[in-house]
Amino acid sequence: MRSYLEGIVEELKRLKREGVQTVSVSEAALTKLRERAGILAGAEGAVSTKPGTRGASAGAAPAAGDTPAPAPEKLPELPQENSGSASPGPAKRRPHRQPAVAPIPSIPPEIELPEGEKRLRWEALREQVLNCPVCREHVRAGCKVVFGVGNLDATLFFVGEAPGAEEEKKGEPFVGPAGALLDRMIAAMGSSREEVYIGNIMNWRPETPSMSGNRPPTPEEMAFCLPYLRAQIEIVQPRILVALGATAVNGLLGPDPKRRMGKIRGQWHEFSGIPMMITYHPSYVLRYASNRVKRTVWEDLLLVMERAGIEISEKQRRFFLPSTR
Numbered sequence: 305m306r307s308y309l310e311g312i313v314e315e316l317k318r319l320k321r322e323g324v325q326t327v328s329v330s331e332a333a334l335t336k337l338r339e340r341a342g343i344l345a346g347a348e349g350a351v352s353t354k355p356g357t358r359g360a361s362a363g364a365a366p367a368a369g370d371t372p373a374p375a376p377e378k379l380p381e382l383p384q385e386n387s388g389s390a391s392p393g394p395a396k397r398r399p400h401r402q403p404a405v406a407p408i409p410s411i412p413p414e415i416e417l418p419e420g421e422k423r424l425r426w427e428a429l430r431e432q433v434l435n436c437p438v439c440r441e442h443v444r445a446g447c448k449v450v451f452g453v454g455n456l457d458a459t460l461f462f463v464g465e466a467p468g469a470e471e472e473k474k475g476e477p478f479v480g481p482a483g484a485l486l487d488r489m490i491a492a493m494g495s496s497r498e499e500v501y502i503g504n505i506m507n508w509r510p511e512t513p514s515m516s517g518n519r520p521p522t523p524e525e526m527a528f529c530l531p532y533l534r535a536q537i538e539i540v541q542p543r544i545l546v547a548l549g550a551t552a553v554n555g556l557l558g559p560d561p562k563r564r565m566g567k568i569r570g571q572w573h574e575f576s577g578i579p580m581m582i583t584y585h586p587s588y589v590l591r592y593a594s595n596r597v598k599r600t601v602w603e604d605l606l607l608v609m610e611r612a613g614i615e616i617s618e619k620q621r622r623f624f625l626p627s628t629r
């Protein structure tokens with residue numbers, strides 16, 4: 305039960321970091337949550353925002369961009385229980401399964417790269433990351449350390465958060481549902497996965513108490529992995545970095561509790577002297593699959609295309625805008 309609730313709290317924290325202010329919870333989901341938490345049906349929950357739903361505070365609202373005010377968003381249900389992680393009920397509480405998480409060294413790794421061409425240096429870095437003892441120690445049994453992929457001469461370098469379940473199995477970033485959407489976003493820009501470079505803040509999937517679900521990396525984990533990402537950026541020397549979501553921003557710029565995705569997205573920042581656009585993570589777009597959210601992200605990507613000198617057609621300019629006909 306504890307890990308079920310922790311999963312929900314983690315998800316709410318994650319949404320807050322991504323700029324979500326309120327989350328609608330259906331009565332059915334609330335009832336299920338109460339059952340799991342061992343609270344009697346009928347107990348008072350959060351503040352009701354509209355009939356049949358309850359509102360849970362999660363932070364600032366995402367920016368609306370230039371789009372007309374949309375119809376009320378359909379927000380998702382609370383996360384589903386993961387088999388094996390939820391307790392059967394208060395009477396039969398299972399012991400909390402806390403994985404033995406090895407501590408993260410406070411001294412970041414030293415990167416040693418040979419002189420020479422990009423490919424040689426990148427391969428040496430990849431070897432170092434795949435054999436990094438700290439990374440290997442944190443990877444789940446049977447899973448892989450995940451290193452960046454793509455074109456070493458890429459103009460665009462996308463930075464995500466951390467591998468998920470599919471990524472740690474395959475040892476490649478963004479190969480799950482968020483990756484499929486990222487591929488479509490890149491294709492909409494007139495490019496392809498093979499033409500860009502894709503990396504993550506983290507080289508491993510952060511452990512969770514139940515070893516299922518995802519959680520954002522801690523500042524210590526991000527600080528440990530950052531030199532590896534920085535080295536990839538320095539090898540590729542892209543024209544533009546695209547930070548996908550709050551964790552990418554926190555990992556690259558350092559954590560700042562006052563930072564709000566709704567405020568900073570669509571703006572240019574800089575990392576290692578390279579212009580960096582901030583936008584929402586594809587998972588956020590999947591979660592709130594409204595045209596408003598898609599258009600918001602698309603406007604950020606249009607700015608990237610403009611700065612990269614990528615030609616933009618009229619059709620591309622109008623993606624996700626209401627039809628005028």
Ligand code: URA
Binds near residue numbers: 464467479480483504
């Ligand atoms: N989300 C990320 O941020 N990175 C991945 O590699 C997969 C999902």
